[in-house]
Amino acid sequence: MDRIVVTGGAALNGQIPISGAKxxxxxxxxxxxxxxxxxTLTNVPxxxxxxxxxxxxxxxxxxxxxxxxxxxxxxGTAKISNHTAHYDIVRKMRxxxxxxxxxxxxxxxxxxxxxxxxxxxxxxxxxxxxxFEALGAVLDLRDxxxxxxxxKGLIGTTYELPFASVGATENLLSAATLAKGTTVLKNxxxxxxxxxxxxxxRAMGAQIEGEGTSTLTIQGVDRLGGATHQVVTDRIELGTxxxxxxxxGGKVELLGGRRDLVSAFSDKLEAAGxxxxxxxxxxxxxxxxxxxxxxxxxxxxxxxxxxxxQAQMMALLTLADGTSxxxxxxxxxxxxxxxxxxxxxxxxxxxxGHATVKGVKSLKGAPVMATDLRASISLIMxxxxxxxxxxxxxxxxxDRGYEHVVRKLSACGANIERISE
Ligand code: EPZ
Numbered sequence: 001m002d003r004i005v006v007t008g009g010a011a012l013n014g015q016i017p018i019s020g021a022k023x024x025x026x027x028x029x030x031x032x033x034x035x036x037x038x039x040t041l042t043n044v045p046x047x048x049x050x051x052x053x054x055x056x057x058x059x060x061x062x063x064x065x066x067x068x069x070x071x072x073x074x075x076g077t078a079k080i081s082n083h084t085a086h087y088d089i090v091r092k093m094r095x096x097x098x099x100x101x102x103x104x105x106x107x108x109x110x111x112x113x114x115x116x117x118x119x120x121x122x123x124x125x126x127x128x129x130x131x132f133e134a135l136g137a138v139l140d141l142r143d144x145x146x147x148x149x150x151x152k153g154l155i156g157t158t159y160e161l162p163f164a165s166v167g168a169t170e171n172l173l174s175a176a177t178l179a180k181g182t183t184v185l186k187n188x189x190x191x192x193x194x195x196x197x198x199x200x201x202r203a204m205g206a207q208i209e210g211e212g213t214s215t216l217t218i219q220g221v222d223r224l225g226g227a228t229h230q231v232v233t234d235r236i237e238l239g240t241x242x243x244x245x246x247x248x249g250g251k252v253e254l255l256g257g258r259r260d261l262v263s264a265f266s267d268k269l270e271a272a273g274x275x276x277x278x279x280x281x282x283x284x285x286x287x288x289x290x291x292x293x294x295x296x297x298x299x300x301x302x303x304x305x306x307x308x309x310q311a312q313m314m315a316l317l318t319l320a321d322g323t324s325x326x327x328x329x330x331x332x333x334x335x336x337x338x339x340x341x342x343x344x345x346x347x348x349x350x351x352x353g354h355a356t357v358k359g360v361k362s363l364k365g366a367p368v369m370a371t372d373l374r375a376s377i378s379l380i381m382x383x384x385x386x387x388x389x390x391x392x393x394x395x396x397x398x399d400r401g402y403e404h405v406v407r408k409l410s411a412c413g414a415n416i417e418r419i420s421e
Pocket of ligand 1: 023026123124129163164166307330332374
């Protein structure tokens with residue numbers, strides 16, 4: 001297994017291009033199942049999760065052409081020749097559940113493996129399933145698979161999500177575009193990835209109102225056409241790299257960055273000591289002086305502080321000149337980076353959904369283990385400022401969500417390399 005070796009001490013200066021959003025791509029790609037005409041996506045990030053979704057779509061009968069080194073995906077679904085999403089693919093990536101809605105809407109049938117949990121939580125899909133039942137689907141859960149049918153097609157309805165689940169919102173939104181009549185989805189997620197999906201579906205001919213608010217109204221249509229859609233900038237990668245010059249010192253320009261994608265995070269980063277300047281097509285971030293100030297964080301659904309940036313923020317706050325409290329309200333087990341940061345000398349106490357971080361003068365490099373995607377990058381952030389060498393193992397987690405992380409950080413002066421074994 002590969003590992004990443006970081007030697008701390010270098011301030012970061014330079015430019016980092018921000019890629020297209022993994023979490024937008026993983027819901028845009030299944031949308032190609034809704035139409036017989038091709039869906040072309042541009043600004044696609046080159047990540048292992050995208051390859052996994054490509055593998056899944058091809059197993060269903062899609063033709064996926066990867067162009068310009070993977071930056072452009074042209075996905076054609078003249079026919080869905082196989083309606084079963086197998087466990088061996090779904091278990092690798094939970095977002096695979098996102099093929100359920102489009103297949104059900106297009107052909108009235110879908111068999112999708114239950115995704116199972118992951119390191120950060122049980123990750124149930126009950127909201128997805130109750131939403132599909134509200135749309136008239138008949139679901140039978142057996143032998144670890146969801147067997148879904150809608151012989152007369154999906155029927156528009158009003159459904160209120162018990163929790164503003166991102167994945168459930170995306171799955172139900174996609175399905176409702178081909179349902180008969182009007183569907184009103186209440187208490188939906190408002191993340192930028194939902195807005196991006198709605199834009200793409202509308203380009204395909206869907207009739208959607210309300211994206212970015214808590215209520216989506218979809219007027220079903222008989223069929224959808226093809227489209228070409230540019231994937232929105234990855235706000236989680238953006239936030240991650242905004243934090244890098246604040247933890248190491250220096251000044252970094254994030255190309256493609258927009259503050260509206262990360263406003264709650266930016267407010268907290270400024271409170272911790274960041275200076276954030278916005279240009280027409282980038283954000284320029286630096287640190288005010290040498291002090292990192294403590295801040296309290298509570299992760300919430302958008303537009304609140306994103307859970308996917310909690311681990312990165314914790315790495316920064318380990319060096320604050322005071323005590324910070326981080327409350328994780330979205331996932332039940334998303335502090336696994338804490339024990340690894342403690343190995344580097346951080347002073348963190350975790351009690352249930354709260355982590356209390358007492359700032360220390362410095363961190364020490366150490367061998368650490370990545371446990372999930374966002375935990376892995378938080379260890380790299382800490383390693384860039386720790387004294388000595390930090391070796392991060394299980395970096396396959398990183399490859400799921402961060403394109404060319406070593407190249408992007410070393411281009412700004414980080415002392416970082418990847419050792420392939
Ligand atoms: C998406 O996951 C993202 N993944 C996650 O990013 C992100 O952390 C999460 O949204 C929250 O913003 C993708 O977009 C591929 P949820 P998703 O459904 O859709 C509970 C990353 O690091 N829930 O909003 O799975 C669930 O258990 C990943 O890029 C139910 O109870 O998130 C969790 O506690 C990690 N029943 C909470 O809701 C359901 O049916 C949030 O889940 C669905 C969810």
